[in-house]
Amino acid sequence: MAEYTVITPLPGTFYRKATPESPNFVEVGALVGADTVIGLIEVMKQFSELTAGTAGRVTAFMVEDGDPVEPGQIVATLDEE
Amino acid sequence: MTQRISKLLIANRGEIAVRIIRAAKELGIPTVAACSEADVDSLAARMADEVHILGPARADKSYLNVEALLGALKASGANAVHPGYGFLSENAAFAEAVQAAGAIFVGPSPETIRRMGDKAEARRTAQAAGVPVVPGSPGELFDLESALRAAEAVGFPLLIKASAGGGGRGIRLAESAAQLAEEFPRSQREAQAAFGNGAVYLERFIGKARHIEVQVLGDGKHAVHLFERECSLQRRRQKIFEEAPSPVLSSQQRESLCASAVRLTEALGYKGAGTLEYLYDDSTGEFFFIEMNTRIQVEHPVSELITGIDLVQAMLRIAGGEPLGLQQSDIRMNGAALQMRLNAEDPARDFFPSPGLVEQLVWPEGEGVRVDTHLYQGYRVPPYYDSLLAKLIVHGSDRAEALARARIALQNTTLTGMASTLSLHRQLLDQPWLHSADFHTGTLETWLAERPMGGE
Numbered sequence A: 001m002a003e004y005t006v007i008t009p010l011p012g013t014f015y016r017k018a019t020p021e022s023p024n025f026v027e028v029g030a031l032v033g034a035d036t037v038i039g040l041i042e043v044m045k046q047f048s049e050l051t052a053g054t055a056g057r058v059t060a061f062m063v064e065d066g067d068p069v070e071p072g073q074i075v076a077t078l079d080e081e
Numbered sequence B: 001m002t003q004r005i006s007k008l009l010i011a012n013r014g015e016i017a018v019r020i021i022r023a024a025k026e027l028g029i030p031t032v033a034a035c036s037e038a039d040v041d042s043l044a045a046r047m048a049d050e051v052h053i054l055g056p057a058r059a060d061k062s063y064l065n066v067e068a069l070l071g072a073l074k075a076s077g078a079n080a081v082h083p084g085y086g087f088l089s090e091n092a093a094f095a096e097a098v099q100a101a102g103a104i105f106v107g108p109s110p111e112t113i114r115r116m117g118d119k120a121e122a123r124r125t126a127q128a129a130g131v132p133v134v135p136g137s138p139g140e141l142f143d144l145e146s147a148l149r150a151a152e153a154v155g156f157p158l159l160i161k162a163s164a165g166g167g168g169r170g171i172r173l174a175e176s177a178a179q180l181a182e183e184f185p186r187s188q189r190e191a192q193a194a195f196g197n198g199a200v201y202l203e204r205f206i207g208k209a210r211h212i213e214v215q216v217l218g219d220g221k222h223a224v225h226l227f228e229r230e231c232s233l234q235r236r237r238q239k240i241f242e243e244a245p246s247p248v249l250s251s252q253q254r255e256s257l258c259a260s261a262v263r264l265t266e267a268l269g270y271k272g273a274g275t276l277e278y279l280y281d282d283s284t285g286e287f288f289f290i291e292m293n294t295r296i297q298v299e300h301p302v303s304e305l306i307t308g309i310d311l312v313q314a315m316l317r318i319a320g321g322e323p324l325g326l327q328q329s330d331i332r333m334n335g336a337a338l339q340m341r342l343n344a345e346d347p348a349r350d351f352f353p354s355p356g357l358v359e360q361l362v363w364p365e366g367e368g369v370r371v372d373t374h375l376y377q378g379y380r381v382p383p384y385y386d387s388l389l390a391k392l393i394v395h396g397s398d399r400a401e402a403l404a405r406a407r408i409a410l411q412n413t414t415l416t417g418m419a420s421t422l423s424l425h426r427q428l429l430d431q432p433w434l435h436s437a438d439f440h441t442g443t444l445e446t447w448l449a450e451r452p453m454g455g456e
Helices: B014-026 B043-047 B066-076 B092-100 B110-117 B119-128 B144-154 B177-195 B251-267 B300-307 B311-319 B399-411 B422-428 B443-450
Strands: A002-007 A012-015 A037-043 A046-051 A056-061 A074-080 B008-010 B031-036 B050-055 B080-082 B158-162 B171-174 B200-204 B209-219 B223-235 B238-244 B271-281 B286-293 B336-343 B369-373 B388-396
Touching: A037 A074, B008 B014, B008 B066, B014 B031, B014 B043, B014 B311, B014 B369, B014 B388, B031 B043, B031 B066, B050 B066, B066 B092, B080 B311, B092 B110, B110 B119, B119 B251, B119 B286, B144 B158, B144 B177, B144 B200, B158 B177, B171 B177, B177 B200, B209 B251, B209 B311, B223 B251, B223 B300, B223 B443, B238 B300, B238 B422, B251 B271, B251 B286, B271 B311, B300 B311, B300 B336, B300 B369, B300 B388, B336 B399, B336 B422, B388 B399, B399 B422
Parallel strands: B008 B031, B008 B080, B031 B050
Antiparallel strands: A002 A074, A012 A037, A037 A046, A056 A074, B158 B171, B158 B200, B209 B223, B209 B271, B223 B238, B238 B336, B271 B286, B336 B388, B369 B388
């Protein structure tokens, strides 16, 4: 098993859910595909989806819901399976 | 009970915070920039006499955080709050909270904000003041005979709308009485089948509308207008290019439009600067009120340039208890003004946001050129807020001169470090339809979709 990091290419605000009332896109421990949306990055009022980028199991989120992020920052880690 | 403004807190950021600080300084009023942690290096924070940090970057923790703003108000000893535009500027509860804290809210009363924020109530208020709204049948219609009678007053083309419909469903178009006779029973049956309620009503269909708005100022008793602006060039309902006056109104139409705005403003006992937005139907020459914005607007500078009146100063004076001191006859229209919004968006990539570090920055100079901005060389534009970087505003003795100056001003602007809509405006200024003012609210999006660079 190799560790894989999900990196945001964009600066902005990271969200783990689509709306404040929604459940999280994914939880730690979940199995995801490369195209699975794990969060949103809000840049200047426009939202972009952040996908896992590889298939695997989510091991941790390095950024809290609503926190600012910089380009290149690690948002989450996965174990590739 | 009126009090003078002794110290002003600015509950906003970006170019409008800079604009408000400038107006306050000109009136000798000390300023407090209330800003987020992400904005401590902002131009507004550098210009203000004091800076109070509201909280983290996120707007809900800073610029929308009423508790934090009231805390900054108390800690700074400011006795007035200017809300700018966006954020809490049309939030009646915030205006009330500021007043409850014993301070002045620079804007109309909370009651007025609430009243004009409710669209149905705003429509009723406008009608009561004799201001035209989009014509429709007075109520629901149940038979063809009454529909045809109502249609005479509404005018063709018109829409037959299901009372119980919504979101664009249950609507049919009729361009003539004959078509109405065909479509009306169908609409009733459809409405009955789709919504379990066959009630329908008629509303005028305005196919190619222009967005025209009137700037007003009131002191609670007396109101004046500062003529109109035309803001028909929009993308996703966001204005991109604005001008004053509208290039298509005759002087009689202008007088009638602006007089209607003053009637409504006086009926409200309005205090401060406000804007009444209208749809203008080119084909009939009719205008219809849609809503009122109870705050300063992004495009206010074009009205300032054609009238010579500083709207933000006027807002502060009125809030400080001064009477308007202006008669309508004091306000003259001089020439034409245009505003181009420079946003941190990439026109070649479907307007994707492009925050970044301002590297090279050169603004145009010369007669009739004004730049409202919060940029400086070396400033990092944060990604957390809206994308407005600057407003390039030009004034000329007529529209042709203003357009010529706009072209030169765009050529003489340099902004590197991020993508911006500068290139879009350069292309726009080359379009013959812009020069002939042959456009409506759908024109810009059609052009964007068809031009070689666009569509992506």
